[in-house]
Amino acid sequence: MKVIEKKSNNPIECEAPNMRETGESKWKLLRYLIVGVLFGIVFVKAEVISWFRIQEMFRLQSFFMYGVIGSAILVGIISIQLIKRLGIKTLEGEPIKIADKEFRKGQVIGGFLFGLGWALTGACPGPLFAQIGSGFSVVLVTLLSAIAGTWVYGRFADKLPN
Amino acid sequence: MEQIVEWIRQPWPWYVAGPLIGLTVPALLIIGNKSFGISSSLRHVCAACMPANIPFFQYDWKKEIWNILFVVGIFLGGLIASLFLSNPDAIVIAASTQQDLSELGIADFNSLLPADIFSWANLFSLKGLFFFVIGGFLVGFGTRYAGGCTSGHAIMGISNLQWPSLLATIFFMAGGFVMTHLFLPLIMSWVGF
Numbered sequence: 387m388k389v390i391e392k393k394s395n396n397p398i399e400c401e402a403p404n405m406r407e408t409g410e411s412k413w414k415l416l417r418y419l420i421v422g423v424l425f426g427i428v429f430v431k432a433e434v435i436s437w438f439r440i441q442e443m444f445r446l447q448s449f450f451m452y453g454v455i456g457s458a459i460l461v462g463i464i465s466i467q468l469i470k471r472l473g474i475k476t477l478e479g480e481p482i483k484i485a486d487k488e489f490r491k492g493q494v495i496g497g498f499l500f501g502l503g504w505a506l507t508g509a510c511p512g513p514l515f516a517q518i519g520s521g522f523s524v525v526l527v528t529l530l531s532a533i534a535g536t537w538v539y540g541r542f543a544d545k546l547p548n
Numbered sequence: 549m550e551q552i553v554e555w556i557r558q559p560w561p562w563y564v565a566g567p568l569i570g571l572t573v574p575a576l577l578i579i580g581n582k583s584f585g586i587s588s589s590l591r592h593v594c595a596a597c598m599p600a601n602i603p604f605f606q607y608d609w610k611k612e613i614w615n616i617l618f619v620v621g622i623f624l625g626g627l628i629a630s631l632f633l634s635n636p637d638a639i640v641i642a643a644s645t646q647q648d649l650s651e652l653g654i655a656d657f658n659s660l661l662p663a664d665i666f667s668w669a670n671l672f673s674l675k676g677l678f679f680f681v682i683g684g685f686l687v688g689f690g691t692r693y694a695g696g697c698t699s700g701h702a703i704m705g706i707s708n709l710q711w712p713s714l715l716a717t718i719f720f721m722a723g724g725f726v727m728t729h730l731f732l733p734l735i736m737s738w739v740g741f
Contacts, residue, residue: 404580404581404582404611404612404614404615405581405582405583406580406581406582407581410580410614414580415613415614415617416617417579417580418576418579418580418582418614418615418617418618418621419617419618419620419621419624420621421572421575421576421579421618421621422617422618422619422620422621422622422623422624422625423621423622423624423625423628424568424621424625425569425572425618425621425622425625426621426622426623426624426625426626426627426628426629427625427626427628427629427633428560428565428568428569428625429622429625429626429629430625430626430629430630430633430634430660431556431559431560431565431629431633432559432560432561432562432564432565433559433639433660434565435626435660436639436641436660436661437660437661437662437665437666438639438641438645438649438657438660438661438662439641440724441641441645441648441649441728442641442642442645443724444721444724444725444727444728444729445642445644445645445648445728445729447642447644447645447648448641448642448645449562450562451562453562453563453566454562454565454566454569455566455698455702455703456566457562457563457566457567457570458566458567458569458570458703459570459702459703459706459707460566460567460570461566461567461569461570461571461573462570462573462574462703462704462706462707462708463706463707463709465570465571465573465574465577465707466573466574466577466707466708466709468574469574469577469578474578476577476578476579476580476581477578477579477580478580480581482577482578482581483581484577484583484708485583486708486710487695487696487701487705487708487710487712487713488712489711489712489715490695490712492693492694492695493694493695493701493712493713493715493716493719494715494716494719495693495694495719496689496690496691496692496693496694496695496716497690497693497694497701497715497716497717497718497719497720497722497723498690498719498720498722498723498726499686499689499690499693499694499723500686500687500689500690500691500693500694500697500720500723501690501719501720501721501722501723501724501725501726501727502686502690502723502724502726502727502731503682503683503684503685503686503687503688503690503723503727504687504698504720504723504724504727505723505724505725505727505728505732506678506679506682506683506686506727506732506735507679507680507683507684507687508661509687510586510587510687510691510697510698510699511586511587511589511590511619511687511688511691511697511699512586512619512622512697512698512699514684514687515586515619515620515622515623515626516622516623516625516626516629517626517660517661518623518626519622519623519624519625519626519627519628519629519630520626520627520629520630520634520660521630522660522661522666523668524666524667524668524670524671524680525661525666525680527671527676527680527681527684528679528680528681528683528684528687529684530684531680531681531682531683531684531685531688532590532684532685532687532688532691533590533593533594533688534684534685534688535684535685535686535687535688535689535690535692536587536590536591536593536594536688536689536691536692537594537598537602537605537688538685538689539604539688539689539692539693540591540594540602540604540605540692541600541602541604543603543604544603546693
């Protein structure tokens with residue numbers, strides 16, 4: 387496990403570290419809840435949480451999911467380029483920082499294992515939460531199992547090739 | 549107004565949904581310097597609830613509480629969309645997919661997920677073991693080993709032109725193709741479809 391040097395004294399940082407320099411009040415944290423709600427509504431309304439849509443994608447029988455992911459990436463690329471080139475800051479005026487992703491063998495092995503699970507469950511982690519919310523309560527079991535999988539990875543992280 | 553509600557209730561096309569999902573990237577960055585990523589939330593749950601002195605879970609998870617709120621929001625968004633904005637009609641999927649899945653034994657094509665698989669009655673059966681327990685485990689273990697999921701790598705990582713994220717995404721897809729075309733037919737017949 388790579389340890390990233392940062393001002394904080396946390397020994398380990400996350401893959402998607404929180405780059406914010408100052409703390410946030412409880413009210414300000416609610417903004418992430420609201421973004422999540424909007425995001426969840428899009429997930430359900432575009433039916434990307436559907437097991438059938440994932441099957442269409444992996445059977446190459448519909449363009450739909452490729453259109454969703456492709457256009458999301460395109461908008462993401464343009465947004466990040468604009469943020470970098472125009473030097474756009476956060477609402478509180480902090481410079482925006484994005485951590486680089488470093489190559490690890492896990493991206494190949496773990497990525498492949500996740501792909502196997504993606505086609506079985508019809509969900510990546512985000513849609514799992516939206517599936518439960520939209521009434522498929524048994525997916526709670528899938529979520530608990532995903533948390534267990536995360537824990538088992540953490541337990542044996544130092545013994546796996548990386 | 550009624551027309552707007554009617555339009556919202558219809559399934560949204562990819563060119564509406566995709567850009568909205570993509571806008572999550574700048575939204576989180578501008579609101580508070582947060583990189584879009586969802587699977588990390590599972591790690592924070594482990595760190596908060598059962599760290600068990602494992603180094604991988606020894607970090608200040610409270611600093612990442614925004615990520616937990618974000619996924620709680622996704623859950624609530626799913627709830628709101630299904631309660632107030634749901635499409636009254638059955639889902640429309642590609643005819644070829646419907647035919648392939650019928651041949652594998654799926655009979656329910658009415659809602660977003662087939663009830664043949666996703667019901668509590670299947671929990672303590674081979675169906676539940678594969679589709680919930682093993683499937684979920686692979687999602688949690690695989691995303692953490694890969695350092696991200698579709699959101700963190702495929703959308704956030706590629707948007708930031710990170711080649712390891714492109715590599716991860718290629719292997720997400722490879723795993724999905726192998727499961728769908730090689731293992732799924734075997735698993736489906738084995739679990740009793």
